[in-house]
Structures are given as structure tokens and as C-alpha cells.
Amino acid sequence: xxxxxxxxxxxxxxxxxxxxxxxxxxxxxxxxxxxxxxxxxxxxxxxxxxxxxxxxxxxxxxxxxxxxxxxxxxxxxxxxxxxxxxxxxxxxxxxxxxxxxxxxxxxxxxxxxxxxxxxxxxxxxxxxxxxxxxxxxxxxxxxxxxxxxxxxxxxxxxxxxxxxxxxxxxxxxxxxxxxxxxxxxxxxxxxxxxxxxxxxxxxxxxxxxxxxxxxxxxxxxxxx
Numbered sequence: 090x091x092x093x094x095x096x097x098x099x100x101x102x103x104x105x106x107x108x109x110x111x112x113x114x115x116x117x118x119x120x121x122x123x124x125x126x127x128x129x130x131x132x133x134x135x136x137x138x139x140x141x142x143x144x145x146x147x148x149x150x151x152x153x154x155x156x157x158x159x160x161x162x163x164x165x166x167x168x169x170x171x172x173x174x175x176x177x178x179x180x181x182x183x184x185x186x187x188x189x190x191x192x193x194x195x196x197x198x199x200x201x202x203x204x205x206x207x208x209x210x211x212x213x214x215x216x217x218x219x220x221x222x223x224x225x226x227x228x229x230x231x232x233x234x235x236x237x238x239x240x241x242x243x244x245x246x247x248x249x250x251x252x253x254x255x256x257x258x259x260x261x262x263x264x265x266x267x268x269x270x271x272x273x274x275x276x277x278x279x280x281x282x283x284x285x286x287x288x289x290x291x292x293x294x295x296x297x298x299x300x301x302x303x304x305x306x307x308x309x310x311x312x313x
Contacts, residue, residue: 124222125308127212131205131229132301138201139194144208145229145301147194148201148236149294152273154182154193155243159263159270162250166260169253176250179266183244198273199240205297206233221307228300232292235276239269239293 131144138147158178165171181191183198206229212218213226246266253259276285276293287296305311 122215122217124212124215124218125310127208127215128222128301128304128308128310130208131212132305135204135208137204138196144201144205145233145294145297147196148198148205148233149274149298150194151182151196151198151201152236152270152294154191155179155198155240155273156270158182158192159243159267162263163260163267166263167256169256169259172256172259172263173251173253176247176263176266179247179270180244180251183240183247187244187248199237199244202233202236202240202294206230206237209233209301219308222304225300225304225307228287228292229297229304231289232276232287232294232297232300235290235292236273236294236297238290239273243269243273 129143132146133143134141135144135147138144142150158175162172162175162179165175177188178191178193180188182193184200185191185193185195185197209226209229213223213230215222218226243266246262246269250259250262250266253262272293274294276291276296278285279290280288285291285293285296287300
């Protein structure tokens, strides 16, 4: 079969573009900088997540489900059945192996936050990591681990609500759960200094996202 000359020309031009020195250097840089690779896993894309999104955006998506259903649970403080139903939705978003069906993404907040902490730590530990990456990686990892701690407690509370036999007792648990759910993104001013930092018991996903943005900006990868 004869290939049209226009097709041959287009393929030749595409090959020339891919072999251009600037393109080759960019590709080599991406391959040779594992710090940027792990940063990308956290911020932009990861093959294991729904739709291949970054681990941190995936954690944020699951957290949004937790926040929504924590609020609905708290608003139904006199209805044990409703609280139990929303507790199940919370569990699904935290860990879909605990409750297999629900409105979450199917990945799990705990898993996404744990993986975010792991991959950003690998970014900061890479031999080629800049001081910018090393510094902000610590902040992102700490905020992600804070999220894991909160998610673990939320999971415990949601299970207790599912096991409850009294609406009043379940409502108390739901109130604590909602407080923690609201901290998943916003974090908490644990030391009462008027701000939410990245430190232990403080930063949540919003702080992690801020420091990822600063890291990317410092590496010339975009971000704010």
C-alpha cells in the first residue's frame, strides 16, 4: 500500500520535533530527576488512582465526601438509622475495604494520604532533590500524616456509630466526627497561635496543597 507523501512528511516532521535537542534534554531531565517524578505522583498523576489523578487531589476528593456525610450525620442527631447510613458512607470514603459501596471514589482517604506522605518523602530524600524540595517535602509529609491520624480516628468513630444502639450516644460520636472531618482540609490551630501551620496536629490537606504548589513553583514546574 502506498503511503501518501503528506503522511510521510508529517511523520518526518514529528520525528524531527521529538529529536530536537531541547525536547531530548527535557525528557532526560524528567527521567533523571526522581524528586520531580515523586512530586508529580503526589500533585498531578499516579497510575493507581481513579482517573490517574495525583495522590493529593485524590485524598482531597475523598475528604470532600467525608465532610459532606459528616455534616449530614450531625444534622440527623435524633435519627439513629440516618446516622448509621451516613457513617457507612464516611467509612467507604476513608477505606473502601471496610465498606465496599458508597459515594466515595473507591480509593480511600487513608490510602491516598499515606501514599502522599510516602511519595513526597521519597521526593525529598532523592539525591538530586534541591533544598526547595527537601524543605517543602517535610511540610507536605507532616500535613499528610496529620490527615492519616484524623482519618483513622474518624474511621473508629464511624464504626462506633454503626454499632450504636442509642441515638443520643451516636450523636455525641457524630459531633466529634464532624469536628475531625472539618479539620481534614482546613487543619487545626492546635497551639492556638492564630494560624494553622504544617506541624504535627495542625496542617491538613490545604496546607499540604499549599506547600506542593510552592515546591512546584520553586522547581519551575508551575504552581503557586
